[in-house]
Amino acid sequence: MTIAPKIVILGAxxxxxxxxxRLQKLLKRGxxxxxxxxxxxxxxxxxxLHMPAAGTDHHDNAWVQITELIRxxxxxxxxxxxxxIRPAAKMVMLEEKGIAYDYLIxxxxxxxETFGIPGLKEYAMTIRSxxxxxxxxxxxxxxxxxxxxxxxxxELLTFVVGGAGFTGTEFIGELADRVPELCRSYHxxxxxxxxxxxxxxxxxxxxxxxxxxxxxxxxxxxxxxVIFKLSTPIKECMQDGVLLGTGERIKAATVVWAGxxxxxxxxxxxxxxxxxxxxxxxxxxxxxxxxxxxxVGDCSLxxxxxxxxxxxxxxxAIQQGHNAAINLVAxxxxxxxxxxxxxxxxxxxxxxxxxxxxxxxxxxxxxRIASFMKKVIDIRSLYLFGGLSLVLKKMxxx
Amino acid sequence: MTIAPKIVILGAxxxxxxxxxRLQKLLKRGxxxxxxxxxxxxxxxxxxLHMPAAGTDHHDNAWVQITELIRxxxxxxxxxxxxxIRPAAKMVMLEEKGIAYDYLIxxxxxxxETFGIPGLKEYAMTIRSxxxxxxxxxxxxxxxxxxxxxxxxxELLTFVVGGAGFTGTEFIGELADRVPELCRSYHxxxxxxxxxxxxxxxxxxxxxxxxxxxxxxxxxxxxxxVIFKLSTPIKECMQDGVLLGTGERIKAATVVWAGxxxxxxxxxxxxxxxxxxxxxxxxxxxxxxxxxxxxVGDCSLxxxxxxxxxxxxxxxAIQQGHNAAINLVAxxxxxxxxxxxxxxxxxxxxxxxxxxxxxxxxxxxxxRIASFMKKVIDIRSLYLFGGLSLVLKKMxxx
Numbered sequence: 001m002t003i004a005p006k007i008v009i010l011g012a013x014x015x016x017x018x019x020x021x022r023l024q025k026l027l028k029r030g031x032x033x034x035x036x037x038x039x040x041x042x043x044x045x046x047x048x049l050h051m052p053a054a055g056t057d058h059h060d061n062a063w064v065q066i067t068e069l070i071r072x073x074x075x076x077x078x079x080x081x082x083x084x085i086r087p088a089a090k091m092v093m094l095e096e097k098g099i100a101y102d103y104l105i106x107x108x109x110x111x112x113e114t115f116g117i118p119g120l121k122e123y124a125m126t127i128r129s130x131x132x133x134x135x136x137x138x139x140x141x142x143x144x145x146x147x148x149x150x151x152x153x154x155e156l157l158t159f160v161v162g163g164a165g166f167t168g169t170e171f172i173g174e175l176a177d178r179v180p181e182l183c184r185s186y187h188x189x190x191x192x193x194x195x196x197x198x199x200x201x202x203x204x205x206x207x208x209x210x211x212x213x214x215x216x217x218x219x220x221x222x223x224x225x226v227i228f229k230l231s232t233p234i235k236e237c238m239q240d241g242v243l244l245g246t247g248e249r250i251k252a253a254t255v256v257w258a259g260x261x262x263x264x265x266x267x268x269x270x271x272x273x274x275x276x277x278x279x280x281x282x283x284x285x286x287x288x289x290x291x292x293x294x295x296v297g298d299c300s301l302x303x304x305x306x307x308x309x310x311x312x313x314x315x316x317a318i319q320q321g322h323n324a325a326i327n328l329v330a331x332x333x334x335x336x337x338x339x340x341x342x343x344x345x346x347x348x349x350x351x352x353x354x355x356x357x358x359x360x361x362x363x364x365x366x367x368r369i370a371s372f373m374k375k376v377i378d379i380r381s382l383y384l385f386g387g388l389s390l391v392l393k394k395m396x397x398x
Numbered sequence: 399m400t401i402a403p404k405i406v407i408l409g410a411x412x413x414x415x416x417x418x419x420r421l422q423k424l425l426k427r428g429x430x431x432x433x434x435x436x437x438x439x440x441x442x443x444x445x446x447l448h449m450p451a452a453g454t455d456h457h458d459n460a461w462v463q464i465t466e467l468i469r470x471x472x473x474x475x476x477x478x479x480x481x482x483i484r485p486a487a488k489m490v491m492l493e494e495k496g497i498a499y500d501y502l503i504x505x506x507x508x509x510x511e512t513f514g515i516p517g518l519k520e521y522a523m524t525i526r527s528x529x530x531x532x533x534x535x536x537x538x539x540x541x542x543x544x545x546x547x548x549x550x551x552x553e554l555l556t557f558v559v560g561g562a563g564f565t566g567t568e569f570i571g572e573l574a575d576r577v578p579e580l581c582r583s584y585h586x587x588x589x590x591x592x593x594x595x596x597x598x599x600x601x602x603x604x605x606x607x608x609x610x611x612x613x614x615x616x617x618x619x620x621x622x623x624v625i626f627k628l629s630t631p632i633k634e635c636m637q638d639g640v641l642l643g644t645g646e647r648i649k650a651a652t653v654v655w656a657g658x659x660x661x662x663x664x665x666x667x668x669x670x671x672x673x674x675x676x677x678x679x680x681x682x683x684x685x686x687x688x689x690x691x692x693x694v695g696d697c698s699l700x701x702x703x704x705x706x707x708x709x710x711x712x713x714x715a716i717q718q719g720h721n722a723a724i725n726l727v728a729x730x731x732x733x734x735x736x737x738x739x740x741x742x743x744x745x746x747x748x749x750x751x752x753x754x755x756x757x758x759x760x761x762x763x764x765x766r767i768a769s770f771m772k773k774v775i776d777i778r779s780l781y782l783f784g785g786l787s788l789v790l791k792k793m794x795x796x
Contacts, residue, residue, distance in 0.1 A: 134584075135543035142540050145533035186532075 008101035012038035014314045015296030016107030018321025024074040035076045053133035054174030085270040087290045110298035113260035119237035124257035144186045155251035157193045163259030164199035166206040173352035176224035200233040217357040263299040283339040296320040406499035410436035412712045413694030414505030416719025422472040433474045451531035452572030483668040485688045508696035511658035517635035522655035553649035555591045561657030562597035564604040571750035574622035598631040615755040661697040681737040694718040
């Protein structure tokens, strides 16, 4: 009798969790010893975080208990923080112990990329976890409450979102929906509230949208009160606002940074070749340095056939997790591996309540229909992870 | 036909509102022209503010629309901020106009007394209005949310309440009830939370309680996690905590100051003799300088037969409003005035949920019975202002 190979999955984000769920389906009993390690005992729906961050949905709709999704007989779950990866020793170090592996799947996600802009780390908030979005939601409402006590401080009602990509625009769309509600609750004139979306690139909204759809999205958000400043880098973030590349200063008590994602620093330290912390993987999602280490999600870097890297999205992470699981099973069964090919299905960005904009396949959609499709996509990804019961539990039907 | 005398009431706190409500009952149609002026269009239940401040009750249970309580045919309500009182001209200045009066009733309430302690005005929050308690409630929860992002900063979970009188102890009692709830919600170990009640005097809880009841109250709060520091003045308040008279520093991200109340500065400016901004009134609650000006509530100073000033409470304010209304009617009808005599009915201080301590008449009460009596008192004062409908609307039956 041979000992079952040890598979260790780091991170229960879209990539890591999908790897675990597919393995649990594909592996026969005793065929491998699979451990899933995650910092929290829950998975969070990153693509949904813009809503609880703005306060338009409860944060409980943005996470799911990991043990509700995995079967204990197939996958062992360990709640722990990974401190180091040691590929040479085939070990992963946790805070209190080390764990040996035969195959490692790293889906540790990304970190906010601040591009060295001074002050962002200290003064800007980022939409990156349940904990961070709870803090953002409270911070926003707290500013309204504070303004009532210090009505000369209009910067309390000024909100700056840095970055007009997926997260930035989806968040500011929700914020624009939440503001009238807060103004009513605190008896504040809505015209006093200022919402800026500042972007260094000349375009807003997620990459991949045709220019006329991006324009449409901007118009929808502008009608809700969002002020866009494109081609405008943030030069510095201070406690009381931002300094723009143009020399303009915006006094704001709230700065949310959604300007970019880089990979996990642990991967650089582990000795893998990275670009902005993302590891360049081979066609099977393995590191060039070590064929026993797979990467999925935001900390991996996959090149498109055109030679440009795919952006970090839930869509690609889920597909990577699927592929990694298939190849792990193939390795164990000594069968040939299957190269990872990304099937881009489209991009739909919400613009707050009852509007969205996007492309599905070749079809361009916008407005209410796009908003409906966005919900369908959210439902689909919930279904993928937890079946109908999860859909019913977490999905908000508004 | 003579012109009806103009009565102007400043402030719709316990004293001013009670004056208005009694006048509305006692005056015949056309007998006087009564105007009630208040900064907000609502009266707030100051004695209830410690609950929404801690987050144990909704702030909507702590205010009532003034126009719901007064009859327009009898009392004219003006929402405005008083900027100056000019007794010589018999005028009250609002932000946009002046209003003439024949009789003036001032019930403008107090301001927090900081005794010149540096930093308190800048860094401490005070329980003094609906707006301020909404800010305190959000601030408290925000600290828990922030702690999850910066778990090395234990000062985020340290709460300092300055002053262990009525407001200070009632607030910290509610806070002690709220903390376990917040700890559960944020998955924080409750033992990390520190709650200090710091008092310069050697005793805690409202004055007028016998020492053994004050001791009982302290024990109840201590069992809930409150740390008392008596005979300990606060020397300075900084952004990150307080420096005590003993030299000890407490790092805390939240400081709530409930150490005292002084009168309204407008009264000093108007030329009345004041002690800590409270005007020493004659036996009919009139200023010594001007017999057309009455004072009710926290901005008046009434001496007890023992020669010490009565503390500012809702109880005395309500009785003063009652007396002022009777004497205004007497003045109009040219009848003799009735001296104000304070009928002290007792003191009951809540100690959070399901406990309180106090004296009613000669009877000492504590625990659940006292908590029940506290509710009865709250119901009674609501009933006094707005009848049964107000009781049903605002009272929480827990």
